[in-house]
Amino acid sequence: MSEELSVQPTAIAALRRQIVSRDATADAILLPLRALQRLGSTSADLRVHIERIRAANDVTTDDENIELNCLLALDIIAGSLHRDSLRWDAAETARIYLPKAVQPESMSRGLVTALKPSDMLPPRSTFEVTDADRTQIVERIMTRLSSFEIEPQRADFYRVPKAGMTTRPAALLAPEDRVIFEALALEINFELERNLPEAVIWPRSTGAVVPHSTFAALPKAWHDAYVIVADIESFYECVDHTLLVGFVSSELGKRTNYLKALESFLDATMSSRTGLPQGPSASDVFASAYLLPVDSVLVNQTWSFARYADDFLIGADSVVNGRRKIESLEGILREVGLRLNVSKTKVMRRETYLANLDKPSQQVERLRKEIQDLTQARLRSSEDESDVAKILEEAGVDEQILWDLFYNQTTTLDEVLEEVGDLFQPPLVDSYAEYFTRVARSLRGERLPDDMLGTERDLRECLVILAGANRSVNLGLVDEVLKWFPRLAQHASAYLRSIAGDKGHSVSRILTRWLDPPADTDWVTAWLCNVAEVCPDLISKRLQGVMIKLVRDEDVGLLTRAGAARALAAGRKLDEASFDELLRTSTAAIRSEMILAALADPERYPSARVAVE
Numbered sequence: 001m002s003e004e005l006s007v008q009p010t011a012i013a014a015l016r017r018q019i020v021s022r023d024a025t026a027d028a029i030l031l032p033l034r035a036l037q038r039l040g041s042t043s044a045d046l047r048v049h050i051e052r053i054r055a056a057n058d059v060t061t062d063d064e065n066i067e068l069n070c071l072l073a074l075d076i077i078a079g080s081l082h083r084d085s086l087r088w089d090a091a092e093t094a095r096i097y098l099p100k101a102v103q104p105e106s107m108s109r110g111l112v113t114a115l116k117p118s119d120m121l122p123p124r125s126t127f128e129v130t131d132a133d134r135t136q137i138v139e140r141i142m143t144r145l146s147s148f149e150i151e152p153q154r155a156d157f158y159r160v161p162k163a164g165m166t167t168r169p170a171a172l173l174a175p176e177d178r179v180i181f182e183a184l185a186l187e188i189n190f191e192l193e194r195n196l197p198e199a200v201i202w203p204r205s206t207g208a209v210v211p212h213s214t215f216a217a218l219p220k221a222w223h224d225a226y227v228i229v230a231d232i233e234s235f236y237e238c239v240d241h242t243l244l245v246g247f248v249s250s251e252l253g254k255r256t257n258y259l260k261a262l263e264s265f266l267d268a269t270m271s272s273r274t275g276l277p278q279g280p281s282a283s284d285v286f287a288s289a290y291l292l293p294v295d296s297v298l299v300n301q302t303w304s305f306a307r308y309a310d311d312f313l314i315g316a317d318s319v320v321n322g323r324r325k326i327e328s329l330e331g332i333l334r335e336v337g338l339r340l341n342v343s344k345t346k347v348m349r350r351e352t353y354l355a356n357l358d359k360p361s362q363q364v365e366r367l368r369k370e371i372q373d374l375t376q377a378r379l380r381s382s383e384d385e386s387d388v389a390k391i392l393e394e395a396g397v398d399e400q401i402l403w404d405l406f407y408n409q410t411t412t413l414d415e416v417l418e419e420v421g422d423l424f425q426p427p428l429v430d431s432y433a434e435y436f437t438r439v440a441r442s443l444r445g446e447r448l449p450d451d452m453l454g455t456e457r458d459l460r461e462c463l464v465i466l467a468g469a470n471r472s473v474n475l476g477l478v479d480e481v482l483k484w485f486p487r488l489a490q491h492a493s494a495y496l497r498s499i500a501g502d503k504g505h506s507v508s509r510i511l512t513r514w515l516d517p518p519a520d521t522d523w524v525t526a527w528l529c530n531v532a533e534v535c536p537d538l539i540s541k542r543l544q545g546v547m548i549k550l551v552r553d554e555d556v557g558l559l560t561r562a563g564a565a566r567a568l569a570a571g572r573k574l575d576e577a578s579f580d581e582l583l584r585t586s587t588a589a590i591r592s593e594m595i596l597a598a599l600a601d602p603e604r605y606p607s608a609r610v611a612v613e
Contacts, residue, residue: 110182171277224315522557529563536571
């Protein structure tokens with residue numbers, strides 16, 4: 001017999017004693033009801049207990065006091081009393097079931113991952129977790145869980161630009177919630193790995209990231225004449241929590257306590273019945289679990305297929321067969337509340353698909369040609385024409401590196417800058433600067449290109465090349481590019497950091513102009529604060545005053561306030577009063593980000609506030 005079942009009769013007896021008592025108060029009746037709730041009784045279960053007492057009273061003493069106490073208990077169960085009532089919302093349900101679902105071993109294994117910065121937001125310093133820290137944090141959270149003290153909080157959501165002026169929500173969880181979420185994911189890791197078909201390349205339960213290029217090359221081994229390329233629209237935002245726990249139950253064998261804990265945790269943190277928090281790695285695990293039934297259907301249909309996150313590759317023997325398979329996939333996805341992204345779904349000849357793997361896209365080729373033409377024109381105007389052939393051979397970074405950075409996104413900006421630094425020949429860099437200047441001036445005159453997405457990719461590459469070469473351009477043009485393409489804020493930040501040594505005064509002025517007052521979305525201005533965080537010598541007296549004002553202004557976005565505080569700390573200019581005001585007025589998620597940043601570099605932060613929450 002479980003401990004819960006052995007304790008439940010005692011709690012029922014305590015409830016009965018309070019109901020029949022002549023001096024029972026709402027508080028006294030609430031206590032055994034709450035105990036039964038935390039032992040797993042539902043609202044219906046509790047009402048049954050009370051109705052049994054009422055029925056027994058009707059056929060025996062017909063005591064009016066017992067009847068009134070029963071009615072009071074029913075009001076408490078229904079939540080009719082504002083103060084002395086039971087709650088049945090998602091956060092309260094999670095508070096009850098998380099202690100039954102989360103194991104300390106999973107929490108300990110997931111702790112380091114849980115405390116890492118989100119890769120969707122401007123970075124902060126990483127707090128190195130020692131074994132002593134790990135033990136202390138896990139013990140503290142487990143103690144609070146077992147005492148029903150932890151109630152999941154609604155995540156912070158920050159809009160991150162996507163293509164076409166749209167956005168997606170990056171989520172930051174409260175500190176204890178992010179640790180619990182990783183632990184919940186680790187609880188299904190083993191069974192998920194066993195159930196995922198070989199056709200699923202990533203995400204797998206182990207969390208190992210396989211290059212997208214490996215996935216893209218799989219049709220080389222297929223014998224189908226055509227390849228279907230498909231993508232799920234807004235996948236993470238559309239995951240239904242009830243369906244997810246159903247799949248976790250049917251496919252992975254998890255039982256009631258875990259399922260209720262997971263569903264209520266997601267309902268509470270997302271403040272919705274749908275969606276996975278984008279940013280935490282645990283979401284990748286649950287996203288893959290959500291698609292298990294889809295994977296299973298495709299395997300049973302014996303299609304040639306592969307899946308990488310929400311991207312599909314499927315073989316077809318003709319265009320008609322391809323269209324039919326797309327219709328079939330749409331129907332399978334519709335059953336789980338998903339749909340295909342129309343703009344990214346197509347059927348193409350296998351030969352065409354494979355040929356595109358071995359060469360850059362048309363946009364990349366076009367930019368290569370533009371840069372080569374500009375470089376050649378510059379060389380022809382010089383006295384030394386003997387270098388033309390050599391420089392044209394070196395005209396650009398290795399195609400695979402650019403492909404991985406801009407399209408597959410399997411390498412980071414900093415890795416590319418480090419790897420290709422020796423390729424930047426002056427005439428080539430000048431050509432990139434000229435191309436960037438020409439496009440930015442067209443934008444300034446509102447002469448917009450027909451292909452805005454292609455232009456964004458071109459400008460992104462220009463910023464990478466110019467950053468690697470520390471090549472200055474008119475910073476007013478960087479302004480213009482950011483206005484039209486906010487998704488380039490990360491790359492613009494890297495560029496401004498690269499030229500800060502030579503153009504510090506100009507960079508400081510552009511930061512001041514963007515931040516006083518904040519001239520764009522919270523995410524964009526936070527990336528501009530990151531320039532000063534990495535290069536604190538940029539913080540002039542005026543910029544310092546602007547940033548202090550940002551940190552203290554509750555009307556400013558929290559990402560920007562936190563970024564400004566970290567920049568001031570990097571320059572040893574963060575005063576205790578400003579830091580205290582930020583922590584006092586922030587959400588739990590941002591507060592924990594600042595505490596972790598302070599713990600990673602405590603000498604730069606006001607010591608009075610550096611403590612683990």
